[in-house]
Amino acid sequence: MSTDPETTEEAQPGTPDARPQDAASETGTQTGAGDEAGADTPAQQSEAEAELAAQRVERERIERRKAEKTGPIESGGKLSGTAADLLAAVRAVESGEKPVATGFAGPAPAPRRPAAPEPTRRPQPAPAAAPTAPATESVDAVRRVLADGGAPDTFAAQVAAVLGEGADTLLREDPWQLLRVTGVRPEQADGFARALLGAGCGPDDQRRGRATTVWLLEQAALAGHTALEMPALEAALAQRGVPDAEAAVQGTIAEGEALVFQDALEEPGAPARPRESAQDTEEGEEGDGERPVRVLVGLERYALAEEILADGLARLLNSLPKEGSQPWESAAASASGGSAELVRTVAGHGLVLHTGGQAARAEPAALLMAARTAGLRAFAACHTPDGRRRFAALLGADEDESAESVVTVAGLLAGTEGPGRDAEGALDLDLLVVLDAPLLDVENAAMVVESLPDGARLVLAGDPVVLWSTGPGRVFADLLAARACPQIASRVPDPGPLGELVSGIGIGELAQVEAPGKEIVIVPVRDAGEAVHRTVQLVADSVPRAIGVPAEQTVVITPGHGGAAGTRALNAALKERLNPGPGRFGGFDAGDRIVYSPAPGRTVPGQVVMADAEGLHLSCSGTPVVVPKERVEQSVRHGWALTAHQAGGDRWPAVVVVLPGDAAQALSRPWVYTAFSRADRHLSVVHGVEQALPKAVAEIPHKPRTTRLPALLRAQIPPTG
Template sequence: MHAAEEAARAVRPTQAPAQPQAQPPAAPPDPREGPPEGPHEGLRALTDLFAETGVPAPLAARTAARLGPGAAGRLRDDPWRLLRVPGVGPRQADHFARAVLGPDARPDDPRRGRALVLHLLTEAARAGHTVTPAADVVSALERVQVADPRRAVEAALDEAEVLALTEEPEFDEEAFEEDAEPPEPEETLGPARWALAEEAAAEGFRRLTLTAEPLLDDATVKGLRDGLPEDRSLALTAALRTGVSVLRGTPRDLARTALDVAAAAAGAGVRAAVAAPTDRAATVLAAADGAAVTSLHRLLEPHDDPSGAPGAVVYGRGEQRPLDLDLVIVTDASALDVELCAVLVEACPDGAHLVLCAEPDAPPPAGPGRPLDDLEASETVPVVTLDAAPQSDPIGTLTEAVRGGDLVAVDAPGREVVIVPADGHEEAVHRTVQLVTDSIPRALGIPIDDVQVVTPTTGGDAGATALNTAIKARLNPGPGRFGGLDPGDRVVVAAPLPHAAVGETGTVTGGGAHGLDVEFPTGPTVISPADASRLRHGWAITIDQARGTPRPAIVAVMTPDGLSRPLVTTAFGLAHRHLSVVQGAGPNLAKAVRDTPAPPRRTRLARLMTQ
C-alpha cells in the first residue's frame, strides 16, 4: 500500500471552506436516489451490489469510506467511480462496469475516460507529484484503450476535480542565441485538491514574508545573540526578523536550537510555540528542556468534520481564527505535504514568523509535494544550516556517515548499534520478532513498550504488515475482536484522526459498539467505529510514519524495496539509546546509501513563490 494512501488526509479550517481537502467529500444527494442512506444502510446496499457483481466483500468498507453512504447508488450510475478507491485499477473497474452495465459498458464511454484521467493523476500524486505533463496523461490513456484521450481530459476538467495548468519554460543560455526557437510552455494536469493546496501554500508563504516585521528591536536581538555560536546566532536572527525561514541540521541540533530560540523569544515577551510531528515527539522534546511543546496536529485544533465528509478531519485554526502566536517553530517540517502546509500557513496570522526545521536532504513527505525543498529552491527565504556537533556516540556516528553516503562499521562497546544479518524475508521477520520480544528487553533492559520497529514499506514479505502479524502472534495473540484489533495491541494512526496525527502510536484497551478504546500519549480516547479503519497495528510502522518521533530503541528492518539514502538516514537517526539493523537487503543497502537519493517529484511551489 502506498505511504501517501495511508496518510491521506482531509484537512481544512472550519471557517475557510476554500481550503483543499485531502479526501473529497461525498457527492451531494441525488433526488433520484430517494432519502439519504445512513452509514449502515449504505454499507449494506454496497455489500449487496458487490455480491451481485463479484467484487470481493472486503472492498466494501474501503469503498464506503471513500465514496460515502450513497456509494452503491453512485456506482450504479457510474461504475468507473470505483477507480477512486485506493487499490482499484483500470482492469478491475472495467470488469465491474461490465457487471453493472452489461453491453452498455463500452471503452469509449465518457465516464470511463473521465475516471481514468483522475485515476492516473491520483496515482501520480501517490508517488509525490502534484502535476503531470498533459502529454504523459494522453499517452497513458491511449495505453488503456481510451479512443479519444483529449476528449477524456476535457471531460475531467469539466468535473472541476482536475485542473489544467501552464508551466512557463525555464530559459537557459541556448535559449538566448539569435536563431534559437523559444521553448513552448508546457501544459500540465493536476488533481484540483493538490494543485489548489500548492497554490494556497505559496500564497501563504508570500503573505507571511510580506507582512513580517522584526519581533524585537535590534538592541534586544543583539543581547540575545551575545555569546552564541555564529550558526545559532544566525538562526535566532532569521527567526526574529523574517516572516519565513528554514533551519537545517541534525535532529539533535535542530531540537536544541528550536527550544533555545523559542525560550529566548518567549523571555523577551514574544508569543512562541514549538510544534512537533506527534504528541509523543512533543513529550520527548519537552522532557529534554521542560519547555512548552505541542504537536502540530493539536496546535491546529483538529475535530470531526461537521459536514460528515467521509474520512475528513477539519482544523479549527485558519484565516478566520488564526493562531494567537507571534512565532511558530515546526520540527521535522520536511514531513509536511502541500495540503498540511497550506493549512499551517493559513493558520498563521499576518505578521507571524514561521521557522521550518529539517535535516539536510531529508526524505520528502508521504503525501504529494515537497514544500520545504521547493521553498528553499525558490531562494525567497533565508536558509540557515547549523554546524553539526561532533558525534561521539555510535548511533550518531553511523547516522552521520550514512547521511554522507557511506555505510560504515562503528565501534559500539555498549551494544548501542547491532547489525543482525538476515538471509531472506522469512529470516528478517524471525530476527525482528526475536529482537523485540527477547533480545533487546533482556540484554539491554529496554522495555518492549520503548522498542519501535521501522521498515521502508507497508506491504511485502517483510513489510510492516507482515512484521506486525508475526509480532502480534508472539506478544498479544487474539482473534481481532474489534475490526482486527484486540486489547493490548499497539496501534499507529495511518490517517489523521481528531484525536491524533498520522504516526501517533497508542495501545488498545478495549472496545465495543461504542467504538475502540485507545490509550494515546495524551491519555485515553474513544475512536468511533467509522474511524477505527484509520488505525493499523503499530509494533512495526513505516519510516515515513515514524519520522520525527525518536524512540529509546529502534529495530530498522532493511529490505531491498524502497531504500534510499534519506530514508536510511532517517531510520537510523530515530534511535536514542539502541539501534538494531536487521540487514535483509544485502549489498543493496550500501548501494542505496551510496547512490540513491530521494526520487524526484514534479511540483510547482518553487515557481509559484517567484511569480
C-alpha cells in the first residue's frame, strides 16, 4: 500500500452514521424499508412491474398449494412446558380441532403445507397493470382517522394502500395496525392508540401485543432473519413494554399472523435442552435418544419460501435420469483445463456449488460455453446489469448473443429476459448458472428453484466471504454448511495487488501489499469533516489525475446513509463539486448520478435525464425509466456514494472506501471484503478507524442470521460428506 502524497496526517476517529438504511444487517441496526421501495411509471411495462407481477402470480400459486395440503409440522424432538403447549395448540388448530385450553383463543390459521417432493409448476407470469392507487374516498377517510389520533395525515395514501379496503374502520378498531406501515415505530403507534382509545388503551392490550410481535418479526426480516427463536422474541417483547410476552406470542399465532416451528439441533456443540420426564414421553418410547430442539416463530411468507426452496432443491437432486444424456456426456468429455472438474461435476448432478473470487468466474463461463457447444439450453443469471455485461464479456459474446444467454435474476423471474417457459410453466432450459449467489435471498431463491424443470442442472456460484443478501435468509451459506451437494472451490486467484489484498482479507489477514502502480492508496484523516473533504478531492481530482480514471467511473463506499460522513453528506458534497444545481426536480438535477430501487432490496445505478408531468426520467444501464413524482423520494437517491450492500454485484474501475472513526462498530470482515473487492484498477481508503480495521478483518465474521433452511435440508437431503 502507499500513502497519498497530499495527505500524511495521522488518523483520528470521525463520526459516521450508525444507522444505514439499505440493510439492517450491514450495521446491526434496523430502519424502515421505505427507502428501498419504488415503482415505475404506469405508462409502460417496466422490469420492476413485470417482476412484481411475477411475484403476485407466485403468491397466488403458493396460496393454492397451501389450500390443497394440510399436515402437522415435522417434529425433530420432544418439547416440554410452554413450548409443548405452543406446539400442541398449533397442531390442534392445523387439524381443525379446538385449541387446547392453555393454547390460543381465536380463529384458526390457514393450514400450512407440509414438505412436498414434487411441487406444482408455477404458471407463466402474465403482464399486469401497475398497482392502482387507493380511492380518494378511502384516503380521505384514513386522513380523518389519522387527524383524530394526532398522526400526520401526509401518509394517508400509504396507510390506505397498506391496510386496504376499510382501512379507516380497521384503524379505529385496532390503532396498532398502524405498525404495518413502513417507518412507523411502536412508540408512535402507542401514542396514536392513546389518542383514539383514551382510557381503554393500556400496555397489556392484546391488540398491542400481537401488532408488536409482528413488527418485531418484520424488523428481524430486515436484519436477514427468516424466524426468531422463542426466547429471543419474548425478550424483545419485554423490552418493548409488553407485560405478558408469552401471551402476546400465543395470540399472534392463534390469529394466524405468525407460525411456530420446532427444529432439531444438529450443530456440534449445540446446547442440550432439559430431558422430559418418563410421564411426558409417548407410549413405548424410552426418551434416551432425544435430540435437542429449538422453537422458532416466523412470518408465513418466509416460512413458506424456505419450505418451497428445500422441496425444490430436493427435487432437482432427485430428478436427474439414472443414465446420463448424450449432450452432457459430450460436454463433460470436451472439458479441459481448470474448468474440467466443474463441467464433469455438473454433468452428473442436479445442484452444484462453485466458490471463488472475481477471477474464478472464468470457470462458470467455460461451463456455459461447453454446455451450449454441446447443444444444451444453458443460461447464466447475474444480479445487476453491470454483472451481466461483465460475464457476457467473459463469454466473448456480442450484444445479441449475450442478451440471449446472460440475463439478470429479476428479468429471468419476470419473464422479460431469458429462455421463456415451457407448457408446464417451467423455464425452458437445461442449465442455469446463478452468479453472485450470496446475494440471493430466500424468496428469490425459492422462485428460481421452483421455476426449473425436472432434469435441469442448477449451479450457484459466488464468493462466500461477501456480504449476504439484503433480503432475509443466507441461502448460499446454508447450502455450503449443509453439504447437500457437490462443492467445487476454484483455485484461480484474483490477480495483482488488489487481488492479493482482498484474498488476504478473505482469510482474516489485512496484509501490507506492494502497489507500485498506486493500485492501493491509504489516506489518513482525523475526523468526519476531513474525510468528506479528502473523498471529494480524490474523486474529482487525485484519482483522475494520478490514475487516469474519470469521476464518473469512480464510486464511493461508506458504512451508512446518515451522519457526518454517510452517503447523504458525501453525495451532497460530491454533487456540489461534480454537478452543482438547485435540485429543481425534487432534489435532483439533470446529470445527477443516482441509484434507483425498483423493488425492495434492489438498487440500480443510473443518471437523471429530465423531469416532466410524468415524473423523473432516468437512464439506468441504458434503459429509460420514469419514476412518478410521488415515488421519487422513496425510490431514488443520489449515487456517487453508496453503502457496501448497495454496491454488491457491481464493480468500478476505481473505488474510494470511507472509514471515519465511528464506522468501527459497523465493520466486519465481509463488509471490508465486499467494499474493497468492488475495485478493478484502483482502491483508495480514507482511513480514520485506526486499529479497528485490522481487528474487524481478523475477528468479526458475518453477523448471525436465524434461518430454518439447514433443518429443512437435513430432513430431505443427506449430506454428501
